[in-house]
Amino acid sequence: MNIVITPAMIGQVIISGILSGVLYSMVALGLALIFGVMRIINVAHGPLLMLGAYTTFFLYSAFGLNPYLTVPISMAVLFVAGVVLERTLVFRVVDAPELSSLLLTFGISIALVNGAQLAFTSDLRAVEYITGSWVLGPFAFSKSRVIAFVFAGFLTGGAFLFLRSTRLGKAIRATSQSREVAMVCGIDVGKIHRLTFGLASALAAAGGALISVIVAIQPEMGQIWTFKSFLVIVLGGAGNYPGALLGGMLLGLIEQLASLFLTTQLSEVVAYVLLVLVLLVRPTGLLGGRQT
Amino acid sequence: MRPAVLAALVLVLVALACYPAVGTGYGLRSVLQAFMWIALAGSWNLISGLTGYVSFGHVAFFGAGAYTAGILIASAGWSWPIATLAAGAAAGVLALAIGGPCLRLKGPYFAIAMLGLNEVLRALVSYFEGLTGGGNGLSMPTLDATVPIYYAMGVTALAVTFGARLIIGSRFGLRLMTIREDEVAAEAMGIPTFRHKLVAFLLSAIGPGIAGALTARDQGYIEPLSVFPLATTITMIVMTLFGGKGTVWGPVLGAVVLFVAQEMVWARYPYIHPLLFGAIIVAVVLAMPRGILGLLQLKYRLPRTV
Numbered sequence: 001m002n003i004v005i006t007p008a009m010i011g012q013v014i015i016s017g018i019l020s021g022v023l024y025s026m027v028a029l030g031l032a033l034i035f036g037v038m039r040i041i042n043v044a045h046g047p048l049l050m051l052g053a054y055t056t057f058f059l060y061s062a063f064g065l066n067p068y069l070t071v072p073i074s075m076a077v078l079f080v081a082g083v084v085l086e087r088t089l090v091f092r093v094v095d096a097p098e099l100s101s102l103l104l105t106f107g108i109s110i111a112l113v114n115g116a117q118l119a120f121t122s123d124l125r126a127v128e129y130i131t132g133s134w135v136l137g138p139f140a141f142s143k144s145r146v147i148a149f150v151f152a153g154f155l156t157g158g159a160f161l162f163l164r165s166t167r168l169g170k171a172i173r174a175t176s177q178s179r180e181v182a183m184v185c186g187i188d189v190g191k192i193h194r195l196t197f198g199l200a201s202a203l204a205a206a207g208g209a210l211i212s213v214i215v216a217i218q219p220e221m222g223q224i225w226t227f228k229s230f231l232v233i234v235l236g237g238a239g240n241y242p243g244a245l246l247g248g249m250l251l252g253l254i255e256q257l258a259s260l261f262l263t264t265q266l267s268e269v270v271a272y273v274l275l276v277l278v279l280l281v282r283p284t285g286l287l288g289g290r291q292t
Numbered sequence: 293m294r295p296a297v298l299a300a301l302v303l304v305l306v307a308l309a310c311y312p313a314v315g316t317g318y319g320l321r322s323v324l325q326a327f328m329w330i331a332l333a334g335s336w337n338l339i340s341g342l343t344g345y346v347s348f349g350h351v352a353f354f355g356a357g358a359y360t361a362g363i364l365i366a367s368a369g370w371s372w373p374i375a376t377l378a379a380g381a382a383a384g385v386l387a388l389a390i391g392g393p394c395l396r397l398k399g400p401y402f403a404i405a406m407l408g409l410n411e412v413l414r415a416l417v418s419y420f421e422g423l424t425g426g427g428n429g430l431s432m433p434t435l436d437a438t439v440p441i442y443y444a445m446g447v448t449a450l451a452v453t454f455g456a457r458l459i460i461g462s463r464f465g466l467r468l469m470t471i472r473e474d475e476v477a478a479e480a481m482g483i484p485t486f487r488h489k490l491v492a493f494l495l496s497a498i499g500p501g502i503a504g505a506l507t508a509r510d511q512g513y514i515e516p517l518s519v520f521p522l523a524t525t526i527t528m529i530v531m532t533l534f535g536g537k538g539t540v541w542g543p544v545l546g547a548v549v550l551f552v553a554q555e556m557v558w559a560r561y562p563y564i565h566p567l568l569f570g571a572i573i574v575a576v577v578l579a580m581p582r583g584i585l586g587l588l589q590l591k592y593r594l595p596r597t598v
């Protein structure tokens with residue numbers, strides 16, 4: 001490829017990177033919460049995001065609801081789904097070796113994806129609500145991505161505010177620091193686990209709802225989001241919640257830069273090499289070992 | 293081993309060796325696949341069952357072996373037995389190269405790094421189209437070699453199982469299991485843990501590499517999506533767990549039982565097959581994490597090398 005790279009292109013890449021980065025941060029925050037509180041990598045996180053996207057799609061196509069108004073509905077539906085999953089299956093592997101939790105959530109993930117294929121078929125579906133871009137000087141801002149950015153920013157901010165200032169949020173952080181001490185302080189750890197799983201699923205659902213307006217959705221869209229979210233929390237430091245924010249931005253930028261300088265196929269390789277390097281050099285993430 | 297058990301084993305082996313003379317094409321292909329699953333599950337067991345390092349992307353070695361053999365056969369014109377050996381060696385080299393950094397990672401990080409490795413190999417194979425045919429796949433010259441491949445796969449399965457028997461009965465195997473129980477304590481006892489893990493990882497990669505090469509030759513056509521599926525990794529893990537991880541015969545038992553079950557479900561309910569597969573995974577993890585042989589070991593005081 002002999003494409004001349006201009007400063008305007010770099011600027012555009014940075015804009016696109018930040019716009020998608022916040023979305024990554026929000027979805028990955030869910031995975032980070034589950035990992036921090038329950039020490040489980042939830043492989044079904046991406047498929048839960050897919051269910052959120054389908055919830056929005058059906059509310060839009062069947063009832064003609066404004067897709068952005070369905071975001072809270074998707075979140076509520078998936079919150080309940082997350083709590084039910086935790087209550088019935090996931091709580092059984094909280095203290096088990098990581099193989100058990102990885103496989104269990106993988107089993108859930110296969111069941112969700114296949115169930116969605118049976119129920120919704122594998123056809124690509126799109127929520128064609130808003131298209132086009134706002135142009136500002138040399139830069140283009142895709143409308144749906146900007147709106148997703150704003151939503152994700154508010155929701156992520158809200159989640160941080162919740163974790164920081166409310167009693168429940170503090171209980172979640174306490175449980176992720178030390179489950180035993182949290183129990184001694186009278187925190188119902190089982191309830192916190194359910195709440196965390198529900199909250200994480202709701203964040204994934206918000207991601208899915210917003211994505212459904214940007215690109216076409218299909219039952220297998222979720223798996224890549226599990227991997228990306230994991231990459232984000234490794235970049236930021238597992239169990240380090242502000243780190244997820246930074247990691248999401250970084251991943252967004254790296255992906256866009258990689259697609260500018262390399263082909264899209266190789267950007268996955270770049271992401272992987274980065275993952276292994278960060279794990280080896282700074283296993284506690286770029287922000288260091290501080291928890292919560 | 294008791295004489296009765298030994299006799300039964302020899303009988304089964306003789307029966308399997310004579311099977312191509314009487315079996316149908318479908319039957320032969322099915323037994324061939326059962327051999328493949330035994331080799332894959334047994335190999336996964338060597339690294340993950342013994343050391344506790346969960347390789348969540350073991351199919352990467354299968355795919356690497358398939359592509360090594362595929363390229364050597366299609367482009368360099370090698371005969372398939374030699375290409376198969378080369379594929380085993382290539383998978384071993386890949387294991388050494390990847391194990392170097394990745395075996396220093398702990399717990400879920402190793403698991404996800406291996407998962408990523410598989411995705412990366414698939415991306416690389418798609419990218420280097422000149423060599424691999426990219427997404428169009430790679431075709432090999434037609435050749436009817438099902439019977440020789442049947443024997444080669446059978447020998448591979450046998451070698452993996454016999455190798456596991458030797459390792460589990462040896463001091464090397466004991467050291468690997470020490471790493472599984474407590475790596476820091478193993479290190480403190482003077483076990484060079486990293487080197488042991490690396491050797492176990494190397495051994496666990498060769499079987500899948502050979503199985504991949506044989507499968508590629510048997511099918512005559514490979515493409516990135518068909519040789520790097522995550523589902524294959526999960527299947528070998530679930531088979532090993534079902535039979536009993538860390539045992540010699542667990543992977544064999546799990547592979548045979550689940551493969552037969554899968555074939556019967558496949559034939560009848562193709563649509564809900566993955567859904568059932570997901571349910572089986574959940575059931576195995578929740579109901580029998582030690583596997584059949586693990587439960588029997590607890591109950592009847594079987595020898596460690598069962």
